[in-house]
Amino acid sequence: MKYSEGESGRKFKNMLKEYFDVLSELNxxxxxxxxxxxxxxxxxxxxxxxxxxxVDEFLDGLVEERLRKQSNSGDDGDVDNxxxxxxxxxxxxxxxxxxxxxxxDIKGLLLDVYTAETDTTTTTILEWAFVELLKHPRTFKKLxxxxxxxxxxxxxxxxxxxxxxxxxxxVIKETLRLHPPAPTLIxxxxxxxxxxxxxxIMKGTRVIINGWAIQRDPKVWDEPDEFQxxxxxxxxxxxxxxxxxxxxxxxxxxxxxxxQFALVIDEYVLANLLHKxxxxxxxxxxxxxxxxxxxxGSTVHKKVPLLVMAKEFSS
Ligand code: HEM
Numbered sequence: 001m002k003y004s005e006g007e008s009g010r011k012f013k014n015m016l017k018e019y020f021d022v023l024s025e026l027n028x029x030x031x032x033x034x035x036x037x038x039x040x041x042x043x044x045x046x047x048x049x050x051x052x053x054x055v056d057e058f059l060d061g062l063v064e065e066r067l068r069k070q071s072n073s074g075d076d077g078d079v080d081n082x083x084x085x086x087x088x089x090x091x092x093x094x095x096x097x098x099x100x101x102x103x104x105d106i107k108g109l110l111l112d113v114y115t116a117e118t119d120t121t122t123t124t125i126l127e128w129a130f131v132e133l134l135k136h137p138r139t140f141k142k143l144x145x146x147x148x149x150x151x152x153x154x155x156x157x158x159x160x161x162x163x164x165x166x167x168x169x170x171v172i173k174e175t176l177r178l179h180p181p182a183p184t185l186i187x188x189x190x191x192x193x194x195x196x197x198x199x200x201i202m203k204g205t206r207v208i209i210n211g212w213a214i215q216r217d218p219k220v221w222d223e224p225d226e227f228q229x230x231x232x233x234x235x236x237x238x239x240x241x242x243x244x245x246x247x248x249x250x251x252x253x254x255x256x257x258x259x260q261f262a263l264v265i266d267e268y269v270l271a272n273l274l275h276k277x278x279x280x281x282x283x284x285x286x287x288x289x290x291x292x293x294x295x296x297g298s299t300v301h302k303k304v305p306l307l308v309m310a311k312e313f314s315s
Contacts, residue, residue: 020119131306173232
């Protein structure tokens, strides 16, 4: 079933928008617990409860629908052997009566992956990589030339092709340095009293890591606000969680489990867009006209949506 069409599609989109909006709202109860009542007074708590109920009912419906589909599978002679993430979770639960996964866990995992996956992956490429490339026409041309040289007139690109476009990887790395989709990572709670740079951090303190500031720290990066993918051709800094100056995916055990998946998608989509199309700003717009303002939210989008025209490229 598709959730993007008709009346139900509209409702689904509104629900998700509200979900992401409340997720990114300043929440007093989490930040300054004794001010919990402020959330009540300004209506945030009521919004959270309402959307949590809606999302829960939606996910319940999704699981029910899949269970029905699984039990009817083959009734019409049409056996579908393909499994997606939801099938896999349901099957783990079905196979083992002592499984640690219950219905709430399945719904939680679906929501966790959905929330963490979609916006982050698309904002990286469809917004920030593209807008930085349009703002830097020489970089754009260099990348597009390299993409077209490696891919020639291929229609189907594989991972080996992508791995040969070194500059593509550098461009994505630099995009994630300047525009980490989740700039403050996921909040932590200190498990014990600690001293960091002279500050006493009490056990139980909520700790927020400003990845955005680290990735633009002038003590670490030359001209930190400039878009310079070249520097990643000459150094070994990577975002696998060992180089703490570049942490768009977080680090260590709490780091993003979807990193490889995200990179494959982002590299693949960007390579295809540059391979098959030429791009320009509408109405003869110039790179200087591009607005770079960010909008706050659970992921950081461009405040003014990017408008760009594609022209099919034939070699
Ligand atoms: C460019 C794309 C992405 C970026 C920049 C990104 C970044 C992050 C960051 C910064 C975190 C928090 C890590 C920490 O606090 O140390 C995170 C968590 C997470 N990411 Fe990603 N992510 C991306 C794509 C994806 C994709 C495609 C998936 C799934 C297929 C995914 C699944 C998750 C999950 C499930 C968590 C939560 C882990 C937890 O609860 O501790 N992410 N991601």
